[in-house]
Amino acid sequence: QSALTQPASVSGSPGQSITISCTGTSSDVGGYNYVSWYQQHPGKAPKLMIYEVSNRPSGVSNRFSGSKSGNTASLTISGLQAEDEADYYCSSYTSSSSSYVFGTGTKVTVL
Amino acid sequence: QITLKESGPTLVKPTQTLTLTCTFSGFSLSTSGVGVGWIRQPPGKALEWLALIYWDDDKRYSPSLKSRLTITKDTSKNQVVLTMTNMDPVDTATYYCAHIQSTISPHFDYWGQGTLVTVSS
Numbered sequence: 001q002s003a004l005t006q007p008a009s010v011s012g013s014p015g016q017s018i019t020i021s022c023t024g025t026s027s028d029v030g031g032y033n034y035v036s037w038y039q040q041h042p043g044k045a046p047k048l049m050i051y052e053v054s055n056r057p058s059g060v061s062n063r064f065s066g067s068k069s070g071n072t073a074s075l076t077i078s079g080l081q082a083e084d085e086a087d088y089y090c091s092s093y094t095s096s097s098s099s100y101v102f103g104t105g106t107k108v109t110v111l
Numbered sequence: 112q113i114t115l116k117e118s119g120p121t122l123v124k125p126t127q128t129l130t131l132t133c134t135f136s137g138f139s140l141s142t143s144g145v146g147v148g149w150i151r152q153p154p155g156k157a158l159e160w161l162a163l164i165y166w167d168d169d170k171r172y173s174p175s176l177k178s179r180l181t182i183t184k185d186t187s188k189n190q191v192v193l194t195m196t197n198m199d200p201v202d203t204a205t206y207y208c209a210h211i212q213s214t215i216s217p218h219f220d221y222w223g224q225g226t227l228v229t230v231s232s
Contacts, residue, residue: 034216036219038158038219045207045223046150046219046222047222048220051220052218057220091160091218096174097174099160099172100160100171100217102159102160103157105157105158
């Protein structure tokens with residue numbers, strides 16, 4: 001299976017909002033509400049930020065929100081903060097192989 | 112609380128078989144819906160989903176690596192083992208194991224710290 005497509009980098013100033021896209025197909029992102037998002041700081045394990053497209057785990061800031069339209073899912077970070085600078089990955093179930101796939105990853109830079 | 116920890120060799124030679132163990136606490140793999148998965152990340156590159164095993168022994172594999180991977184569980188020891196055959200330098204990566212709470216909501220909510228495996232002669 002092919003990795004989901006994400007922009008390589010997204011940047012924004014403190015306080016601004018940014019959106020990261022995650023594009024797949026009708027066999028994965030578009031076909032199921034099993035999209036999740038992970039944040040990864042350098043040298044650290046990934047951290048779950050969003051699951052089932054738009055649900056936030058306990059303890060995750062409400063500045064993080066998720067959505068989906070067709071074959072593209074999105075992660076929005078509002079009120080951007082320095083601590084949000086990290087790599088972000090989306091993931092989805094894929095029916096083409098009854099397994100799962102990650103996105104290509106997006107580096108978020110806070111200017 | 113839920114914790115996971117990966118263990119195994121840090122260095123393997125090309126063509127060898129890699130065996131990694133994920134030892135966990137705070138949950139049981141005999142609980143309905145629960146699963147444990149493996150994910151890897153080559154240095155400077157993206158995450159790659161490898162395999163997962165559910166409480167009922169349902170196993171899923173990455174299509175591109177399926178022929179080389181085997182995932183098993185030992186419920187009594189709270190361990191999940193991943194074996195990967197015919198290792199190559201391109202398999203050099205940090206390998207993570209992670210917890211899945213439910214088959215109907217398959218996301219990784221807890222992760223191990225990861226273990227770096229280098230493939231080199």
